[in-house]
Amino acid sequence: MSFSNLTITGTGSYLPRRVLHSTEIDSQMGWLPGSCEKRYGIAARHVADEGETTSFMAAQAALQAMEMAGCAPGDLDMLLGACGVMEQPIPSTAALVQDRLGLGRSGIAAFDVNATCLSFLQALDLAAMQITLGRARRVLVFSSDIASVGLDWNHPEAAAIFGDGAAAAVIEAGGDGAVLxxxxxxxxxxxxxxxxxxxxxxxxxxxxxxxxxxxxxxxxxxxxxxxxxxxxxxxxxxxxxxxxxxxxxxxxxxxxxxxxxxxxxxxxxxxxxxxxxxxxxxxxxxxxxxxxxxxxxxxxxxxxxxxxxxxxxxxxxxxxxxxxxxxx
Structure with missing residues (x-):
């Protein structure tokens, strides 16, 4: 099913301040310099510190997306969280982000959609459906993940490739965009x-x-x-x-x-x-x-x-x- 007359009007992203270079992993694992990058094709990734929580990173990315879209948090009709791993089981990460955006008393619908690495696509599709049905005019979709907290370095072939970060998009009614x-x-x-x-x-x-x-x-x-x-x-x-x-x-x-x-x-x-x-x-x-x-x-x-x-x-x-x- 396609959805027309709706447009992604803004995107944003956030990368944690700390950069972990592959040379540091080489040292940690006792490998020769350059081994991690040669094996896994990755030179660096970002790692969140204690204050850079899932909801914090999501809110930063959301503000960037809204700036590009030319809207304010109060202009949103819905927030969809699309994280692979939630900040905590209850309440939803979307609720935590709603509060960080100053919308804690707004009543704007906020809930999570989870399809692990494909959560953003599923949430974006849901946003398009909500807009097409007339239930919302402007929806914020965000994904934010901190992979670094759950890595098993006894299996570096998996652990070495992951990084932390967040990104968001604003999708709204009108314009020449479409979900084809x-x-x-x-x-x-x-x-x-x-x-x-x-x-x-x-x-x-x-x-x-x-x-x-x-x-x-x-x-x-x-x-x-x-x-x-x-x-x-x-x-x-x-x-x-x-x-x-x-x-x-x-x-x-x-x-x-x-x-x-x-x-x-x-x-x-x-x-x-x-x-x-x-x-x-x-x-x-x-x-x-x-x-x-x-x-x-x-x-x-x-x-x-x-x-x-x-x-x-x-x-x-x-x-x-x-x-x-x-x-x-």
Whole structure:
């Protein structure tokens, strides 16, 4: 289903102040200098400090997006949180961000949408539906993740690629923009490829958390194999639904999953490298914040212009594949 007469009017992002260079990881792990970057294709990533909470980073990104959109917090009709991992189980991160934006007494609807790394796409699609149905005119969608708190450095192949950060977008009724197509597929036979066991009801902190249950575990090879199996057909369906040829896509904004995943996508999906936003080497995998951070980079660098089509696409734990074609 497509949604017209709605436009992404603003984007914003926030990167924590501390930069962790791959050379520091080399030293930490006892590797030769340059090993981390050579193995994983990442030179640096940002790490949040104690004061840079999930909601703090989200609010900073939101203010940037609203500045570009020319609106104030009070002009919003809805806030959608789209984080891979919430700041706390209850209340929602969206409620915490609403309060940080000075809207704590406003009554503006604020709630979370979670599809791990693809949360932003799902929330953006929901925002488009709310606007099309006339339930809202201006919606703020944000993603903010602090991966650094849950990394298991006994498995550096997973831990070394992640970074922290936040990004946001304002979408509103009117203008020449559109959501031309959206698709989302889940293949749960790969559900054990990416797991963080603690934080829900199955692992009960009151009864004790087992070794490693509070750390993220990823079988990167398994996740890559499953996603690669389904991604070509997924892309074909999405392009057909949007009525856009791949060569006509102005900008491709992928989830910054890993250097390997980005290289594979360019090579096997016949993407033009100059149209692909690849900022993985300097920010890493920011979970749900990856796609909107790359989107903000595309907009602010001039690689995505008004009237261009943009393909937002990625994979997530589950294993899920998601994509959206928009006219910016």
């Amino acid at each position: 197509a959206h698709d989302f597929r889940t293949y749960a036979h790969g559900r054990d490829a990416c797991v963080l066991a603690a934080g829900g009801t199955r692992v009960n902190p009151a009864r004790g958390i087992g070794p490693g249950e509070d750390r993220f575990h990823m079988d990167g090879n398994k996740a890559f194999r499953i996603a690669s199996r389904y991604l070509p057909r997924f892309m074909q369906r999405l392009l057909q639904a949007a009525g856009v040829e791949l060569d006509a896509v102005g900008c491709i904004v992928p989830h910054q999953a890993s250097a390997q995943a980005l290289q594979h996508a360019v090579r096997n999906l016949w993407l033009r490298p100059e149209r692909v936003i690849d900022i993985f080497a300097r920010i890493g995998n920011q979970i749900a914040a990856s796609i909107p951070t790359a989107l903000d980079h595309a907009v602010r660098s001039g690689r995505l212009q008004r009237g261009d089509t943009a393909l937002l696409v990625g994979t997530s734990a589950g294993i899920s594949i998601g994509g959206m074609m928009v006219r910016f």
